[in-house]
Amino acid sequence: MSERGRTRAFLVMEVMREALAKDPKETIHLEVGQPSSPAPRKVREAASAALQGEEKLGYTEAAGVRELREKIAGHYKTSYGVEVDAGSVLVTTGSSGAFIVAFTGAFDHGDRVAMASPGYPCYRNILEALGVEVVELPVGEETNWQPTRAMLEEAMKGGKIHGLILASPSNPTGTILRSSEMQDLCSCCSTHGIRLISDEIYHGIIMEGRADSALQFKKDAVIINSFSKYYSMTGWRLGWIVCQDPQLAQSFENLLQNFFISAPTLSQLAGDPSSLLRLPLTDLLLTRLLLLFLVSSTLFAGIAAFDCIDELEQHVERYKKNREVLLNGLPKAGFHELSRPQGAFYIYAHVKHICKDSMELAKKILADCSVAVTPGLDFDLSRGGEFIRFSFAGATQDMERACEKLQRW
Ligand SMILES: Cc1ncc(COP(=O)(O)O)c(C=O)c1O
Known part of the structure; x- marks a missing residue:
């Protein structure tokens, strides 16, 4: 081994x-x-219609179905007021697939990457498997279980920090970084050339206050998100990366091609209503047309996880x-x-x-x-x-x- x-x-x-x-x-x-x-019901209906159609459900482009990428990009405008180009969105096999790609593409063997402790275990386990040194930032109640700029600066005394992983809301504590703290961490990363990776998988599940996207403060932050939690689609294995650094995004796409070829097609189609419109309508038999009409008259009205x-x-x-x-x-x-x-x-x-x-x-x-x-x-x-x-x-x-x-x- x-x-x-x-x-x-x-x-x-x-x-x-x-x-x-x-x-x-x-x-x-x-x-x-x-x-x-x-x-969500509309997602299941869309998947069912995709299964009944002629779509072969083969590989998609490694970066994902275009319409889904556009839908995800639009979500940043609607939810955070941030412009994102669909070309910067890469669809992944859950956020877990996104971590493998982002950590491999962003960090070298021997790099030092900081994360909160307690924090999501797979960040640490994947980084270590890649030979990256994990620098734990021990957080507690006094900082609402989130890292601070001061902690990051303290960690820098031990040597260059190449990356920072943030999760707000966090797992395991559910706490959220205040805007000013997120901004501080983002500016610290910009000043010291630290690659920021923000895991925003729990966005949408908010009980108090609001969760900012790191993109609001740092254009080149790498954002990771997923359909697993808010969208209630854990087993569909669908997530995404937003990366507005073109070189890094290209590296992520190359890695996606090699590691996964593409994310699960059925899940992408179910998350993407317009893909159903691309079924080969010209050769549809009348019965299939009827079936499609009956099954999906509501689907064509705009199904997608984002529409539920x-x-x-x-x-x-x-x-x-x-x-x-x-x-x-x-x-x-x-x-x-x-x-x-x-x-x-x-x-x-x-x-x-x-x-x-x-x-x-x-x-x-x-x-x-x-x-x-x-x-x-x-x-x-x-x-x-x-x-x-x-x-x-x-x-x-x-x-x-x-x-x-x-x-x-
Ligand atoms: C913080 C965090 N990130 C990522 C994941 C993995 O999610 P996915 O199903 O998208 O791979 C989890 C799962 O619990 C999580 O808690």
Whole structure:
């Protein structure tokens, strides 16, 4: 096995595997960050119509279907008031595929890249597999679990920092960077030639305040996003990169061609209404025309994940309710020190008074209560033994049942 192959496990997936082996009626999944809702109805209808059509669902251009890239570019104008050219958008296999491409294209073996700790484990694990040195910025409650310019400058004393990964809202704490802090970090990166990569996967799932895109402050920031969370499409494996540095974007496209050829075609078409219009209408039989008309008369009116906002906002309402259920119920079960998420769907809980090994605690909670939670060791190698993460992406009833079980325990 190569040195790179010695990558750490993504612990939440290990917990999920154990949880899935238990009685599904009894087990409550507060471990994985996965909406309990399916993809929006119009997306599923579009996928179904694409399957019934003549589209061969073969490879697409490596950078993705043009219309989807345009739709994504338009989203930046609508949501953040920022102009993005569709040519700067690259469609990827979830944001996970985007990380592999962006980290490989932006950083060399031996480069030093900073990220918050606790932070999303796969940044660290992928960077290390690529031979990049991860510089952890230990964050805590005093900075709302987000890194600051001062921390980045402190890290620079140990040598050149080549990159910074930001996530706002963050996983595992759900906290959001204030505009002024994001701006400060962006300007620090510009001053010191640090490549900024901003993971904006939880944008849209906001309970308090607002989340800025790094693009509002730094044109050459690399933005990573995905249809997994707000759009409730985890298994569709669809994400994107925005990169307005043409040379770097070209490198990303070359890497995409070689690593993935293209992102899943059905998912792209489902996210892209106009692709259905490109079905070979000329050779359609009358019956197929009729079928298409019946199935997709509403689809042609404009289906896309971006056109399902009403449905998606109902999920955000559910997450808001879930957050309240856990913030009220967990202290009654002995979890008193909790992060207060402003976005995403996670609460990070201090458990030092119960157990100092969060993996052991997660296993015990799963065995005793059939409630799956994620050990903090996934997110923070040094202090994570004292924390666990609760995900509230599921159904409100499950949050209530989990609180009852934990309180009894
Ligand atoms: C912060 C963050 N980024 C990226 C991902 C991966 O998402 P995707 O399904 O788009 O690969 C996750 C998944 O939980 C996450 O929490």
